[in-house]
Amino acid sequence: MRNFFDTLINxxxxxxxxxLEHIYLSFVAVAIGIAIALPxxxxxxxxxxYAEPIIGVTAVFQTIPSLALFGxxxxxxxxxxxxxxxxxxxxxxxxxxxxxxxxxxxxxxxTIEAGRGMGMTRTQILRQIELPLALPxxxxxxxxxxxxxxxxxxxxxxxxxxxxxDIIYRGLQSYxxxxxxxxxxxxxxxxxxxxxxxxWIEKRATPKGLKT
Amino acid sequence: xxxFENVTKRFxxxxxxxxDISLVLPTHELTAIIGPSGCGKTTLMKMINKLEKPTDGSxxxxxxxxxxxxxxxxRRSIGYVIQRIGLFPHMTISDNVALVPKLLEWPKAxxxxxxxxxxxxVGLDPEIYMDRYPLELSGGQQQxxxxxxxxxGDPNIVxxxxxxxxxxxxSREQLQDELRNLQQTINKTIxxxxxxxxxxxxxxxxxxxxxxxxVEQTGTPQQLIDDPANxxxxxxxxxxxxxxxxxxxxxxxxxxxxxxxxxWAGDAENISADSTIEAAFxxxxxxxxxxxxxxxxxxxxxxxxxxxxxxxxxxxxxxxxV
Numbered sequence: 001m002r003n004f005f006d007t008l009i010n011x012x013x014x015x016x017x018x019x020l021e022h023i024y025l026s027f028v029a030v031a032i033g034i035a036i037a038l039p040x041x042x043x044x045x046x047x048x049x050y051a052e053p054i055i056g057v058t059a060v061f062q063t064i065p066s067l068a069l070f071g072x073x074x075x076x077x078x079x080x081x082x083x084x085x086x087x088x089x090x091x092x093x094x095x096x097x098x099x100x101x102x103x104x105x106x107x108x109x110x111t112i113e114a115g116r117g118m119g120m121t122r123t124q125i126l127r128q129i130e131l132p133l134a135l136p137x138x139x140x141x142x143x144x145x146x147x148x149x150x151x152x153x154x155x156x157x158x159x160x161x162x163x164x165x166d167i168i169y170r171g172l173q174s175y176x177x178x179x180x181x182x183x184x185x186x187x188x189x190x191x192x193x194x195x196x197x198x199x200w201i202e203k204r205a206t207p208k209g210l211k212t
Numbered sequence: 213x214x215x216f217e218n219v220t221k222r223f224x225x226x227x228x229x230x231x232d233i234s235l236v237l238p239t240h241e242l243t244a245i246i247g248p249s250g251c252g253k254t255t256l257m258k259m260i261n262k263l264e265k266p267t268d269g270s271x272x273x274x275x276x277x278x279x280x281x282x283x284x285x286x287r288r289s290i291g292y293v294i295q296r297i298g299l300f301p302h303m304t305i306s307d308n309v310a311l312v313p314k315l316l317e318w319p320k321a322x323x324x325x326x327x328x329x330x331x332x333x334v335g336l337d338p339e340i341y342m343d344r345y346p347l348e349l350s351g352g353q354q355q356x357x358x359x360x361x362x363x364x365g366d367p368n369i370v371x372x373x374x375x376x377x378x379x380x381x382x383s384r385e386q387l388q389d390e391l392r393n394l395q396q397t398i399n400k401t402i403x404x405x406x407x408x409x410x411x412x413x414x415x416x417x418x419x420x421x422x423x424x425x426x427v428e429q430t431g432t433p434q435q436l437i438d439d440p441a442n443x444x445x446x447x448x449x450x451x452x453x454x455x456x457x458x459x460x461x462x463x464x465x466x467x468x469x470x471x472x473x474x475x476w477a478g479d480a481e482n483i484s485a486d487s488t489i490e491a492a493f494x495x496x497x498x499x500x501x502x503x504x505x506x507x508x509x510x511x512x513x514x515x516x517x518x519x520x521x522x523x524x525x526x527x528x529x530x531x532x533x534v
Contacts, residue, residue, distance in 0.1 A: 108296075108298075108301075110294055110295075110296035110297065110298040111298050111299070111300055111301070113263075113294055113298060114292070114294050114298030114299070114300075115298075115300075115311075116263065116287070117261060117263060117287060117292035117294065117371075118287060118288065118292055118311055118312050118315070118361075118362075119284050119285070119286070119287030119288030119289075119312065119315055120284075120311075120315065121284055124315070128300075129300060132302050133301070133302055207301070207302030208302070208345065209301045209302045209303065209304070209345030209346060209347060209348075210301055210302060210347070
């Protein structure tokens with residue numbers, strides 16, 4: 001235990017910079033994932049014929065083991081942060097896409113019919129009815145994607161993109177359990193922390209009238 | 213006035229939901245469209261606000277064809293109440309009711325005043341209900357909000373698609389009565405789709421009976437009962453109901469005073485409160501007045517026209533006291 005704290009103190013610069021790298025990787029990947037999957041999720045609710053195939057493609061990506069996906073990308077993109085980011089974005093897509101789609105499709109048809117019948121335009125229906133009512137689902141998707149990304153970003157070390165995985169890997173190579181722990185513990189806390197924060201946001205995002 | 217001219221609706225697979233329908237729905241009247249499910253009644257109604265479009269034929273509102281009208285603008289000028297209520301669960305009652313005024317960009321004060329006025333109209337205290345959410349209200353209260361939401365933009369026409377069918381029988385009866393009373397005040401052109409003949413007979417000024425995309429008969433409730441056009445209409449109204457209406461005999465007017473009209477300024481023929489409903493019908497049929505003045509202890513206690521008598525007959529038949 002002493003050993004662990006010594007490691008934390010002696011290597012704090014390294015740990016902090018790895019932590020920041022890790023947060024950076026996860027955050028950017030989720031942000032870009034949202035930027036792609038949210039609009040795409042909305043679009044496929046309008047063209048439902050394409051919804052299943054598109055969600056299917058992202059689901060296939062999800063199925064590829066993460067280390068293998070990194071492996072596929074390295075020959076094409078080389079090593080470094082961009083490779084890691086692209087892999088992480090690919091993993092973030094499915095939960096956000098699927099929940100956005102399911103959230104909007106799940107909005108009670110009668111409310112949409114009422115909106116249409118009262119003369120709301122399609123954009124007004126989307127912004128004033130569908131998105132607010134689907135928001136809790138969308139937030140849940142983002143939460144899942146974030147937790148997933150934080151976990152998988154640990155593997156970014158294998159493509160030279162840094163992150164807390166670096167520390168764990170180094171620890172493993174040098175049989176230094178304290179160092180392994182110094183990387184693993186922050187990753188775990190990061191995932192739990194993000195999960196809690198997003199859970200709170202998700203709760204706040206639930207429209208007031210639906211909480212009763 | 214809403215006029216349908218040779219309206220046909222054909223689906224891509226060739227089935228015809230509506231077959232060459234020509235109809236007039238008069239202004240300021242409540243017209244019920246009734247028929248078994250799949251008869252095309254809802255499709256017919258939804259053509260008025262362009263939620264459905266005819267394959268052939270045209271629809272005119274006050275003799276202006278709606279074909280060329282912008283559908284969004286048209287819908288904002290027509291009230292719409294749907295079967296499953298369709299209130300927006302994430303918006304307060306106030307925001308729900310003010311939806312069309314908001315789309316029409318009314319100033320804030322005018323919107324709020326309108327919301328208060330409308331909630332009061334259906335007996336919901338604005339102070340209590342304005343800031344509540346739909347799920348905090350009972351089904352009956354929700355559909356009251358649904359009805360006044362359709363009135364918010366002060367439309368001339370209101371479309372109602374089986375608005376009370378999802379409610380429990382007691383709320384349904386109440387809302388039917390309230391709608392009838394409300395219509396006395398607001399005088400809109402109401403198109404009311406239903407599959408419930410009791411409901412149609414109770415609330416409608418005129419009834420359109422449909423089957424398989426065609427109109428079987430149009431007429432007042434009384435005309436339908438007295439003179440069903442064919443076997444289908446007869447069965448749909450119910451032979452039992454027709455017979456009962458004709459032989460209810462022994463019930464007396466005094467039992468139904470609360471259903472009758474309180475005030476009537478025009479001429480009326482006197483009848484004793486001891487008389488039976490049947491006697492009252494006969495007297496009214498032979499009279500040249502529209503109303504009977506019901507006399508109890510030498511005082512007029514109520515007035516009744518043929519709709520009031522019909523209501524009394526229906527109450528007796530279903531055994532429900534309003």
